[in-house]
Amino acid sequence: MRARPGSLLWLAQHDLLLRWRRFRGHFAGRSSAGVLGVCLLGAVFMHGISGPSADLFTPLEGAAQTRVLATAILFTLLWQISRAISHFARLLYSRSDLDLLLSSPISPRAVVGAHAFAAALEIILVVGVFVFPMANVIAYKMGAHWLAIYPACIASALLASACGLAITAGLFRVFGPYRTRMAAQITSTIIASAMILGGQLAYLATGPTEATRALFQRLPSAPAFTEWLIAAPVRGVAGDVFSLSLWLSFGLLAFAVTVLWLGPGFLEGAILVKGAGDRQMAARARSEKPFKPGAGAALRRKEVRLLLRDPWLFSRALLQLFYLAPICFVIWISRTEPSLSLLVAPVLIMVLSHLAGILAWLTILNEDAVDFMATAPVTQDAIMRNKLYAIALLLGLILLAPTLALAWAEPFEALLMAIFAIAACVSTALVNIWHPAPAKLEAATSRHNPPKIVALKENMLSVFWAVACATAISQDNTWTWYALIAIFFLWINRPRRKAMA
Amino acid sequence: MPPDAAALSMRALCKSFDGKPAVDQLDLTIRPGEFYALLGPNGAGKTTTIRMAAGLLLPDSGSIDIYGVDVVADPIAAKRMTAWLPDEPALYDKLDPLEYLEFVAGLWGVEPALAMSRARELMEVLELWPHRHTRCEGFSRGMKQKVALAGALIHDPMLLLLDEPLTGLDAAIARQVKDLLTARAKAGRAIILTTHILEVAERLADRIGIIHAGRLCAEGTLEDLRARTGRAGDSLEEVFLDLTSRAKAS
Numbered sequence: 001m002r003a004r005p006g007s008l009l010w011l012a013q014h015d016l017l018l019r020w021r022r023f024r025g026h027f028a029g030r031s032s033a034g035v036l037g038v039c040l041l042g043a044v045f046m047h048g049i050s051g052p053s054a055d056l057f058t059p060l061e062g063a064a065q066t067r068v069l070a071t072a073i074l075f076t077l078l079w080q081i082s083r084a085i086s087h088f089a090r091l092l093y094s095r096s097d098l099d100l101l102l103s104s105p106i107s108p109r110a111v112v113g114a115h116a117f118a119a120a121l122e123i124i125l126v127v128g129v130f131v132f133p134m135a136n137v138i139a140y141k142m143g144a145h146w147l148a149i150y151p152a153c154i155a156s157a158l159l160a161s162a163c164g165l166a167i168t169a170g171l172f173r174v175f176g177p178y179r180t181r182m183a184a185q186i187t188s189t190i191i192a193s194a195m196i197l198g199g200q201l202a203y204l205a206t207g208p209t210e211a212t213r214a215l216f217q218r219l220p221s222a223p224a225f226t227e228w229l230i231a232a233p234v235r236g237v238a239g240d241v242f243s244l245s246l247w248l249s250f251g252l253l254a255f256a257v258t259v260l261w262l263g264p265g266f267l268e269g270a271i272l273v274k275g276a277g278d279r280q281m282a283a284r285a286r287s288e289k290p291f292k293p294g295a296g297a298a299l300r301r302k303e304v305r306l307l308l309r310d311p312w313l314f315s316r317a318l319l320q321l322f323y324l325a326p327i328c329f330v331i332w333i334s335r336t337e338p339s340l341s342l343l344v345a346p347v348l349i350m351v352l353s354h355l356a357g358i359l360a361w362l363t364i365l366n367e368d369a370v371d372f373m374a375t376a377p378v379t380q381d382a383i384m385r386n387k388l389y390a391i392a393l394l395l396g397l398i399l400l401a402p403t404l405a406l407a408w409a410e411p412f413e414a415l416l417m418a419i420f421a422i423a424a425c426v427s428t429a430l431v432n433i434w435h436p437a438p439a440k441l442e443a444a445t446s447r448h449n450p451p452k453i454v455a456l457k458e459n460m461l462s463v464f465w466a467v468a469c470a471t472a473i474s475q476d477n478t479w480t481w482y483a484l485i486a487i488f489f490l491w492i493n494r495p496r497r498k499a500m501a
Numbered sequence: 502m503p504p505d506a507a508a509l510s511m512r513a514l515c516k517s518f519d520g521k522p523a524v525d526q527l528d529l530t531i532r533p534g535e536f537y538a539l540l541g542p543n544g545a546g547k548t549t550t551i552r553m554a555a556g557l558l559l560p561d562s563g564s565i566d567i568y569g570v571d572v573v574a575d576p577i578a579a580k581r582m583t584a585w586l587p588d589e590p591a592l593y594d595k596l597d598p599l600e601y602l603e604f605v606a607g608l609w610g611v612e613p614a615l616a617m618s619r620a621r622e623l624m625e626v627l628e629l630w631p632h633r634h635t636r637c638e639g640f641s642r643g644m645k646q647k648v649a650l651a652g653a654l655i656h657d658p659m660l661l662l663l664d665e666p667l668t669g670l671d672a673a674i675a676r677q678v679k680d681l682l683t684a685r686a687k688a689g690r691a692i693i694l695t696t697h698i699l700e701v702a703e704r705l706a707d708r709i710g711i712i713h714a715g716r717l718c719a720e721g722t723l724e725d726l727r728a729r730t731g732r733a734g735d736s737l738e739e740v741f742l743d744l745t746s747r748a749k750a751s
Contacts, residue, residue: 291614293610298603301607370591375584378577
């Protein structure tokens with residue numbers, strides 16, 4: 001069925017078609033049936049792993065169940081808002097079909113509405129991959145009324161889409177065309193990190209150390225009005241028809257009002273951004289520094305500058321640093337307790353090795369001027385070596401602070417942690433170097449997404465090194481096994497043939 | 502470097518993509534101080550030829566020497582003497598022009614003080630100096646092309662490989678670029694340029710080569726080419742169309 005050309009539905013269909021084809025692009029060479037087959041297998045797998053999580057939820061009743069539902073709804077909404085901000089920021093800066101649409105006689109509200117609708121749908125699908133299988137398993141075990149999670153998730157996606165549009169438009173108003181992308185990236189990261197931070201706080205609340213247990217016992221409980229705020233979505237998720245209708249209506253209303261109210265202003269912003277790309281930014285007054293000699297130094301300086309100026313990397317690094325905040329907090333309040341290093345070292349190793357993987361992928365595989373570098377009188381080895389120096393410099397700076405802090409309380413354990421962290425960082429960086437997946441021109445907007453398979457290998461290596469470190473700190477000799485497993489895993493992932501020219 | 506070596510010498514050069522020849526038995530010689538224009542219809546093999554000379558593509562067979570240095574056997578030594586400028590400028594958006602030029606100068610090992618003075622000179626000529634601290638991400642295509650050109654010239658290469666260098670430049674800057682390139686050729690630097698703007702080749706080039714289906718179908722000064730087609734007094738455009746249609750027919 002084709003909608004009337006120019007209508008909101010027609011634009012949404014156009015957007016969805018493009019998204020479907022982009023998604024299909026990830027499955028090169030497969031037919032539509034093949035792609036659906038892969039999706040189906042994925043759905044079966046997700047249902048399989050949702051079972052144990054659902055088993056934790058099903059015995060809960062009354063206030064405990066409400067608390068878990070409220071937390072899940074809050075985290076899901078935050079996740080959805082984070083994705084919506086990224087979506088609208090990308091829309092502002094992408095030079096895709098927006099130019100064409102804006103130059104056509106189509107209503108600006110329809111254009112924004114279609115994009116907001118597409119954002120909501122994308123959010124529903126991404127979040128749904130995790131939430132819907134869980135809903136099915138819970139409905140199977142506890143009754144069909146739990147299928148209300150589906151419409152509740154749709155309502156929260158609509159609300160998140162509206163929030164994403166409003167926040168991006170607000171950021172644009174505050175920061176203007178040149179800084180909004182960075183501001184949106186950071187805002188999205190902070191909101192997304194709330195989920196992980198929340199998880200860490202929940203863990204700290206269980207009292208892994210005496211000091212954290214004492215601290216959380218002293219904290220006041222949440223004020224009563226928060227219960228009222230979350231009542232409708234919580235009851236809606238649990239299958240209460242009236243509350244679900246209320247929650248859905250609220251989501252729809254927020255979506256419609258935001259699109260109608262902020263849509264034209266948002267598009268004006270998009271036009272401004274495109275105009276800004278063609279005129280010159282005011283140059284900052286800076287004194288001329290003398291040039292520095294040497295090809296190696298030039299390469300390292302360039303890499304560090306590009307890394308520090310990459311908004312995506314900046315926000316990802318910021319995210320990792322946020323994750324480190326609770327660890328540093330635990331170090332601080334538990335500094336007199338034994339086995340402090342056991343608590344912090346594995347987490348730190350995982351965070352740093354993940355960052356090393358990102359840095360390696362970004363610097364090595366996303367060289368902006370590949371052809372130009374190939375014409376320079378330097379060898380590929382020299383280029384690679386200097387890129388690795390640049391990564392090592394940045395990681396070293398990040399590793400230094402927590403290592404010194406830990407060394408203050410437990411010097412030997414801090415040394416162990418630094419050694420294992422370096423091993424983990426080298427491993428994840430090597431995996432990225434050995435398995436290059438150059439960014440495709442058509443994927444320019446998503447060029448910051450490393451290949452999923454490499455990300456999986458990275459995660460496995462991080463876990464092996466983190467466990468090896470934890471066992472080494474516990475003076476358990478099995479650490480050698482975990483280290484050997486990590487090295488073996490790295491070895492089987494070595495390049496079989498020369499991958500880079 | 503042999504004293505009488507050609508700036509660029511290509512012998513029986515071949516390159517195919519998926520079995521389809523892009524460059525076929527190409528022989529080309531450019532002397533030091535010569536301004537050479539390589540012309541041809543779309544898909545004739547101009548860019549492939551330039552990319553092989555720049556060390557970006559390996560030839561299937563044949564040889565490429567730059568001032569007597571084999572590009573395949575000793576690519577680093579050859580690259581030290583060349584600069585390549587593509588039609589789509591490859592810049593780092595997050596660097597400003599001055600940082601970019603410092604980077605390029607560092608790669609080619611230009612002495613820092615000399616690099617700084619050359620950077621200033623080039624940026625002033627190309628009207629980039631007021632934008633030296635502005636990141637390239639906000640630049641128009643023409644501005645980016647000027648930054649890339651400054652990068653190609655900062656290490657004063659012995660051989661300049663220019664692939665459509667005037668694309669996106671306004672008339673005034675295009676004139677300045679042409680003057681800059683002519684001055685380089687007069688200073689003894691060899692320049693090979695591909696362009697679809699035949700007026701540029703007509704005015705600047707010492708010799709013109711016309712390539713069709715990967716083969717050099719005609720070469721010489723404009724007068725030589727006119728004589729060959731029997732079109733005395735005609736513009737290069739007429740001569741070019743005549744020669745390419747003959748090559749197509751044969």
